[in-house]
Amino acid sequence: MAKSKYQIKRPKMSQSKNNTLLLSLTKGLVFGYMITAFFFILMAFILTYTNMLNNPTHQNVMLIIVTVIAVIVAGLKTAGSYKDTGWLWGGTCGLLYFIIFFLISYLVKGSISITSNGLSMLLLCLGSGALGGVFGGKRDEG
Secondary structure, three states: OOOOOOOOOOOHHHHHHHHHHHHHHHHHHHHHHHHHHHHHHHHHHHHHHOOOOOOHHHHHHHHHHHHHHHHHHHHHHHHOOOOOOHHHHHHHHHHHHHHHHHHHHHHHHOOOOOOHHHHHHHHHHHHHHHHHHHHHHHOOOO
């Protein structure tokens, strides 16, 4: 078969950038879920051995606080290499965090229901991730 003179060459740099971005997102998500797991285990001990969080409202508030902290840290971790677009990759990390959290909820509950609380959590994850991304992208600057 004859070689065509019109060949498309992919730059090697973009493959490296894609791998770096995927690795950054993975590290951020893993770190965020490690924080989440730690605080959820801590909350389980508190619920088991004290009466501090017996009110469902307090449990929901703690869930939101833990999620926001975890997503901010995940956004910081993800966006550390991306100065100009840190907010975008932090927000992407927040979105992925929410999707994974939503899928885990589905596996545990066995059903999906999109409520105002779920939409609020989506916005909190996006905003927290973007906020972490803004600070994460600025970290390396002097």
